[in-house]
Amino acid sequence: MWAVPTADELRPLIRDIPDFPQAGVTFRDITPLLGDAAALRAATELMVVPFDGPITKVVGIEARGFILAAPIALALGAGFVPVRKPGKLPWDTHAHSYDLEYGSDALEIHSDAVKPGQRVLIVDDLLATGGTAKAASDLVSQIGGKVHALAFLIELVALKGRDRLVGQTLHTVLTY
Numbered sequence: 001m002w003a004v005p006t007a008d009e010l011r012p013l014i015r016d017i018p019d020f021p022q023a024g025v026t027f028r029d030i031t032p033l034l035g036d037a038a039a040l041r042a043a044t045e046l047m048v049v050p051f052d053g054p055i056t057k058v059v060g061i062e063a064r065g066f067i068l069a070a071p072i073a074l075a076l077g078a079g080f081v082p083v084r085k086p087g088k089l090p091w092d093t094h095a096h097s098y099d100l101e102y103g104s105d106a107l108e109i110h111s112d113a114v115k116p117g118q119r120v121l122i123v124d125d126l127l128a129t130g131g132t133a134k135a136a137s138d139l140v141s142q143i144g145g146k147v148h149a150l151a152f153l154i155e156l157v158a159l160k161g162r163d164r165l166v167g168q169t170l171h172t173v174l175t176y
Contacts, residue, residue, distance in 0.1 A: 005038055006042070007042075007046055007174055010039055010042060010046075010173070010174060013030075013039050014028050014029065014154065014174065015028075015032055016029070017029050028125075028154050028176065030125055030154075040071075043068065044071045044072050044075065045075070047152075047153060047173055048072055048075050048076060050149075050171050051076065051121060051148070051171075053119070054119060055076045055119050055120070055121045055148060056079065056115075056118035056120065057073075057080070057081050057114050057118055057119075057145065058072050058073035058081065058120070059082075059113075059114075059121070059122045060073075060080060060083065060124070061083050061107070061122070061123070064125035065083075065124035065125055066082060067125075068123050068153060072121070072123055072151070076121070081109065081113040081114060083107050083108070083109050083136050083139060084109075085106070085108070086106050086107075087108075088108070089110055091111070091112070092110065092111045093108040093110055093111060094139055094142045094143055095108045096108075096135040096136075096139050096142070098131040098132060105132070106135075107132070107135045107139060109136075109139040109143065114140055114143050114144065114145035115144065115145070116143075116145070117146060118144075118146065119148040120145045120146065120148060121148055121149055122137060122140065122147060122151070123150075123151050124136075124150075124152055124153075125152065125154060126152060126155075127150075127152040127161040127170070129159045129164065130159075130160070130162065130165050131161075131164065133150055133164070133165060134164045134165060137150065137168065148169065149168070149170065150168055150169070151171045151172075152173070153174060154173070154176060155172035156175075156176050157176065
């Protein structure tokens, strides 16, 4: 039988890496959590808990969002859609540029990955400034999907990412 950890029991499995990827940024490394089967299972279960009703697609944001979104999609009986960095998807795409807490970037989604009106849950490991999540949300809307909610394992509250996602339903498991 699995001993499923609680959210508070997951916290020690998040490793802080100071000054990565640049000075002044503390990277929240989820690798120890991913390496613990019970913790990984608990993390994905805790991310799914608030969602009822039909979710058609679960969008995972590159790269750690993929790891969490795939089992969440299975748990919800939904399809998985990767949102990736530019040039990584082999089909017709839509792109969106955005700002990070330490630079800028862009994301792409296949133009046919979500059908008009499909309910989408967007999943990532971390909500920081909200730029990445907002870009993913905008991409889903551009191709006709309806963003039902966004789920994150970790939220860095001081960076106020929620402010960029006003009007969206958000769920986070751990806050820092």
